[in-house]
Amino acid sequence: MTTRDTLLRDVRPLGEPSTDMLLVDGRIAGIGAALTAPEGAAVIEADGAVVLPAFVDLHTHLREPGREDAETVESGSAAAALGGYGCVHAMANTNPVADTAEIVEQVARLGRRVGLVDVRPVGAVSKGLAGEQLAEIGNMARSDAAVRVFSDDGHCVSDARLMRRALEYLKPFDAVLAQHAQDPRLADASCCAHEGEISGRLGLAGWPSVAEESIIARDVMLAQHTGSRLHVCHVSTAGSVEVIRWAKARGVDVTAEVTPHHLLLTVDLLTGYDPVYKVNPPLRPAEDVHALRAGLADGTIDAVATDHAPHAAHDKDHAFGDAAFGMLGLQTALGVVLESMLHTGLLDWAGVADRMSIAPARIGRVSGHGRPLRIGEPANLTVIAPDERWVVDPANLASLSRNTPFAGRSLPGVVLATFLRGRATVCDRLLATGEQVPA
């Protein structure tokens, strides 16, 4: 696929008044009224669509290597591009685990070959995610994959000494430790529902909020003690938001993410025992959802991250307690964020750009992404029809899996196009192949 110059007519950068935007040689070459398309350039009549920097996901499960029946780098990249993403961080809990330079380089190579989004591998903190000894963090950081985010996601680095050592060890690489905060003594792997009235009534093993909050409280103190960078994955409770707010006020170098599903869905959905709503951390009550939205609005929570977790149908066709944890997220994230944050007035378009692109790029130290929409910047962009709605049909998603909790739901905002360094990865709402680049 070759990069073609593109003129975007009648677009609204960050939701600001309409203008034209010219993309030449992979960069933004012009912003202004009535720009002229260069010879041979594609022209897109955008009818007032909103342009944002392409999104950056800090938390994606691409399942390759190991579970290519659930997702591959290719299918996950397609879902990401269609969701407006230009970069995803591929979590380390693959098989084999991404705990050596060889594995992270393989994942990065697969991502480059597909070429739809920049695939940034996440390295494991501990060997085999076992929480016992450090993974080869330095080798992964110094590899061609240049890993900057390390996480045992799926497992908590629960041992305080290992956590301390990992935080210290990361420092030379300007890397961040992304913690899956879940005290395994307070919430073990059988715990599958927010501990509260509903878990008690349904007889589902409770996953108490304090199992997350107490780990975050410990970790922010460790981050302060070591002077290292800590990132908290999928914050799900009001108490966690409070602890992070307090830590930031103290000057701790901590950042946090929230998933789209925790911004919209509540534990009440569990009453039918449908495992499509089984996710870790679990869906929480409405009070937590409101606190998460407020935290994202005021910047206590820095970023939206999907925790896109594809699962084959046969891993969900079980009783609730036996089914796999996780939900799809890449193609629905924008719609959920618009519904929960933009339409509620909690964020404006610039805020959406910050939480979905600028902040995650900064946290992951991703160069070229999350940049201002200015002349000379890399043309990593997504173009959104803000007033259109679409109904989520699992069969039409690009993922190989179908486990979306939003099936049948109408979501606002349609991704018309996504550009990666000036090249359209999505064009006219469809995945761009070589043939589909518009004339």
Add this chain to the structure above:
Amino acid sequence: MTRHLLSAGDLSASEATTILDSAEQMYAIQARQVKKLPALRGRTVVNLFFEDSTRTRSSFEIAGKWLSADVINISAKGSSVSKGESLRDTVLTVAAMGVDAVVVRHAASGAVQRITEWVGCHVINAGDGTHEHPTQALLDAFSIRRRLGELSGRHVAIVGDVTHSRVARSNVLLLRTLGARVTLVAPPTLMPAGVATWKCGLSWDLDAVLAGEVDGPVDAMMMLRVQRERMSGGYFPTEREYAIGYGLSPRRLALLPEHAVVLHPGPMNRGLEISSAAADSDRSIVLDQVRAGVAVRMSVLYHLLAGADEPAAALEEASA
């Protein structure tokens, strides 16, 4: 009548009463020399048990056989997740054999409800994880009713590991529907999250409940089985301390009102939650519960499979 029996909470007072009234007729049959009714002749009932059970499976098996159904027992323990087969595949395989009803026991809460989404036949919950065990609640209600008359206005104390008890959940729902008052008694570690929102009384103090200080005198004491593995979970310090705090000792037995009965879903841990004095006393209706279990399950199978009509016609046919 409902198509499936998943939760005791799905039954209205009149539906529950209908099941109990029919069970009275079934109960009478147990005294006969020839116990078989033709009601479900030609129908196939599968006991699909994903978890070990002797008493509940046997009870359903006898109930089905006395109604002349063909009863097949399938022990599917470990056939799901551990063998890599999904629950859906296991259940569809059984349903494809052309069964009329499946009676399901599963270690995971909600598994039985999930099964109703996949199969067209009747589904009966024979215990799902720590969620519900509706036929146990029906047989408990039946047993209390036989001893004490109407349930309305009666006070039932349920004592023990409420958190992990499907028996307790189903009983709270059904007894409430039938107009009884329920008080749950357990140490705080064995009370489920959100129990304060349940429609029942709560106490940490068994002696206060026995003294009638919590919602009045007790008419029935239901002692729940304590799983010994709860010890390793740290829910209480020792068996000794549990027995002293929450066991139905001879001293406590003597504090019960004259008419009060003692229930236990079995199997009993004698000396832990219930003393032998209590288990073997005149107040104990533990064996009545077992006998009632067959009658109640006959009634449930009858109403779900044969329709909502009174079983009188079938009974007359049998005695003719």
